[in-house]
Amino acid sequence: MDLDGDNSVSLDEFKSKYARLTDSVRYRNDTAPEQVHIQCTTNPTEMIIIWVTFASSNGHFVQYGTQPGVYTAQGSGYEYTYTVGVPAWAGFLHRVLVTGLVPGTRYYYRVGDGVNWSPEFNFVAVPEPGSGEGLSYMVYGDMGTWCHGSPLLCY
Helix, strand or coil, X not given: CCCCCCCCCCHHHHHHHHHHHHCCCCCXXXXXXXXXXXXXXXXCCCEEEEEEECCCCCCCEEEEECECCECCEEEECEEECXXXXXXXXXXXXXEEEXXXXXXXXXXXXXXXXXXXXXXXXXXXXXXXXXXXXXXCCCCCCCCCCCECCECCCCC
């Protein structure tokens, strides 16, 4: 119900009633990991894990292990950024090379800066070449950029 009983809310009414409630609300944690994805290497004991944040951070970690919620190893990596599209994308990518994996083993992992962590994800390490085990994968690409009102890559 609005303030003056006419079932419509003016901008001034909205500001007076609701703006105070949102003053302390943080809509987005800019260092929270998003868009987590994995990438195989040519070595079945490795996996590259990449994620995005919208602010730079001091830590770039992957905690992982073979049991859900039990992280027995940690890898660290680095941060980088780029700009593309109109307007330019402003975010940070974090890349960690995870090593020492046992081929064909399921790993549970989370990514973050040491304070802000992603939910837990999992993957199965690539099987040993020549083992006869199958490998299923999905390829997807989305730069998420728009150029002059069209979904095109801008070069």
